[in-house]
Every structure is written in C-alpha cells, then in structure tokens.
Amino acid sequence: MIEIKNLHKSFKGETILDGIDATFDRGKTNMIIGASGSGKSVFLKNMLGLFKPDSGEIIYDNERLSEMDENRQKELRENMGMLFQHSALFDSMTVEENVMFPLRMFTKMRRKERQERANDILQRVNLENLNKKKPSEISGGQQKRVALARAVVNKPAYLFCDEPNSGLDPKTATVIDNLIQELTHEANITTVIISHDMNSVLEIGETIIFLKDGKIAWKGTNKEIFKTENEAVTDFVYSSELFRKVRIAQNKGL
Structure with missing residues (x-):
C-alpha cells in the first residue's frame, strides 16, 4: 500500500500539487486520471522519488520515503516495476x-x-x-x-504504469489492461496507473482519483464514476465517445 498525505509541490512559484491525500491499495489497479497539466506526471515522479515534495508524506507500507536513507531508498527502487509510456526497450538487446x-x-x-x-x-x-x-x-x-x-x-511490490496504452489500437489496449490487472491480482502488487484512456478506466479502474489543478477533485471506482454529479469529472470523462454511449444506455435502462 502507498499512502499520500497532504502532498505539495511547486516549480518557480507555480503550484503543481496542492495538498494531495490518497491511498493506493495492494492487489488493486489504482488509476490517476485528469486533463493534461493537472499534475499527474509530477505526482508520479514524487512517488518514484524523482522529485522531492515541498511538504507532505509518501508512505510505502508504513515506511516514510522522507525518512529512508540512501540504502533503503535503493532497496525500495529495486522493489518497483515501471512500465513507460513508449515502452523504453533497449534496441540493441533481444x-x-x-x-x-x-x-x-x-x-x-x-x-x-x-x-x-x-x-x-x-x-x-x-x-x-x-x-x-x-x-x-x-x-x-x-x-x-x-x-x-x-x-x-x-516480482516487484509496486508497479507504476505511465500511459500504458499510448499508441495502441483498442483491442491491443484491452489486452494490456487485462494483463496488468491479472498480474496485479496474482502477485498482490500495488499498481498505480496514469491514463487518459477512458476505455482503461471502464475496464480496470478498481480505484480512481481524478486530478484537477493539482488537487483531487473526485475519488471512486469505475462503477461510481458513471453516477457522479461532479461537473469537472463529467466534463472530462464524457468527452469520451465510449462513456457517452454508456451513459445513454444507462438512461434508457439497457
């Protein structure tokens, strides 16, 4: 489990993360969604230890990242898996x-x-x-x-996925989604996924946080997101053709 408590991060006087509180549970696909510029990537980089928060805490299974010495942080990184947006494979290797x-x-x-x-x-x-x-x-x-x-x-305890379906066709994206969720469940991994893909939200969004202007504007599941009256969320998710069709079907009682 990863716990985030009152996380703040600014760059050159501009607030990027403004008091984030979140919990990412072990054995679940935890998703972070939001428009470009909402703070998703900065949030992820803080969790990975690539950025140092201005204030607040990041806690890995009851251990505070800020209190870990260099050796312990190295051990933590070795216990992380990272799926990059563009795969980042080594071309010279098989x-x-x-x-x-x-x-x-x-x-x-x-x-x-x-x-x-x-x-x-x-x-x-x-x-x-x-x-x-x-x-x-x-x-x-x-x-x-x-x-x-x-x-x-x-066999990491923590898996981070940055736009895992970027550039993939819908069928292949669903395959990747299902593999991520299956591996998460089987190995009881704490998985955190940044995504713009509303198909992924529908398929595997077991827990979802929606960021807007560096704050969490909504929390819930892929079932609850259809029912929310939060205007910021509905404006974002129903820009997706898939979600519009689902809402229409729901309203018709299909």
Whole structure:
C-alpha cells in the first residue's frame, strides 16, 4: 500500500500539487486520471522519488520515503516495476535480454536462472516465441507486452504504469489492461496507473482519483464514476465517445 498525505509541490512559484491525500491499495489497479497539466506526471515522479515534495508524506507500507536513507531508498527502487509510456526497450538487446535486464541489475541470479525467469514471464504475456527478436522486429503491442514483462520480472511490490496504452489500437489496449490487472491480482502488487484512456478506466479502474489543478477533485471506482454529479469529472470523462454511449444506455435502462 502507498499512502499520500497532504502532498505539495511547486516549480518557480507555480503550484503543481496542492495538498494531495490518497491511498493506493495492494492487489488493486489504482488509476490517476485528469486533463493534461493537472499534475499527474509530477505526482508520479514524487512517488518514484524523482522529485522531492515541498511538504507532505509518501508512505510505502508504513515506511516514510522522507525518512529512508540512501540504502533503503535503493532497496525500495529495486522493489518497483515501471512500465513507460513508449515502452523504453533497449534496441540493441533481444526481447529476452530486455526482460532479463532488471534481474542482471538487481539480483545475483546466474544467467541460466535469469533466462528461466524471463522465459516464464514472457510465456505469461504470450510472447514465448519471440525471445531472440529485437524490439524493431515486433509490433507496438508486442513491445508493450515485453515492457510489461520486464516491469514485473523482478516480482516487484509496486508497479507504476505511465500511459500504458499510448499508441495502441483498442483491442491491443484491452489486452494490456487485462494483463496488468491479472498480474496485479496474482502477485498482490500495488499498481498505480496514469491514463487518459477512458476505455482503461471502464475496464480496470478498481480505484480512481481524478486530478484537477493539482488537487483531487473526485475519488471512486469505475462503477461510481458513471453516477457522479461532479461537473469537472463529467466534463472530462464524457468527452469520451465510449462513456457517452454508456451513459445513454444507462438512461434508457439497457
């Protein structure tokens, strides 16, 4: 579990995060949504320790990030998985080598053990036959699955996903969503997802926070978001064609 208490962050006098309070539960897909400029990326970077908050606390399973020494912060980072918006695979490495990379960096496994673990997780994401391919030789959706495999191969306690469906077609995006949720449940991971994709919100938004102007304007689930009367939320989510259709169907009692 990750707890956020009264988090503030400003740059050059401009307030980006203005008193954020949130809880991200273990074993759930926790989503952060909001318009561009609402503070999502800065929020994520504070949780990752890339930015230092001006005030407030970030607490990982009862440990305050601000009180961790350098060694403990290093241990925490080793227990994190990160799925980047554009996959961020190493072009010079094969699929297998990309997935093995965190194991080589953060464990003392022998190469054979690393290969076995990498192949296990590649099989889990249905890519067992692409081990020796380079990223340039596989599709965008396959690259995203490789990136997800790399993010979870080290069996992290915390998984962060930054726009995991960026650039993917709806069918492939649903595959990625379902894989993230399945792996989260199976390994009891605390998963935090930044997304603009309202399809993802509908599919896997077990807990959702909506940011507006650096504040949490709404909290709930993918079921509750359809019922909210919060104008800021409805203006944002019903700009999606999918959500408009769902609201119309609900109003008709379908």
